Amino acid sequence: MGLGLIASIIIGGIAGWIASNLMKANTGLLMNIVLGIVGAFVLNLILSLLGIYAANAWLPQLVVSVLGASLLIWVARQVR
Structure with a gap:
């Protein structure tokens, strides 16, 4: 079963916040x-x-989200 839209938004927000602090x-x-x-x-x-497939649970998806958001921040910096 998927995480659902609300859970994805919450995890995305937390992951984006963590990534922005890390980066x-x-x-x-x-x-x-x-x-x-x-x-x-x-x-x-x-x-x-x-x-490679991350488990469809909140913790693995949070880790993948943080890494992915950090990757996006890094790419944006390289483009600038």
């Missing part, structure tokens, strides 16, 4: 949520291409 980025609440959700999607996609 020393001042992104704001809405951007934290977006970074966490998009980061989770991007990293899950990359991992699935490598044959």
Whole structure:
């Protein structure tokens, strides 16, 4: 069973906040949520291409979301 939309938004927000603190980025609440959700999607996609699947539970998805959001912040910095 999936986490659901509300749980994904909550996990995304927490993950984005953690990633922005780790990466020393001042992104704001809405951007934290977006970074966490998009980061989770991007990293899950990359991992699935490598044959690695994160469990569909809150803790593995939180870890993947934080890593994905951190990756997005890093890429944004490289583009600038």
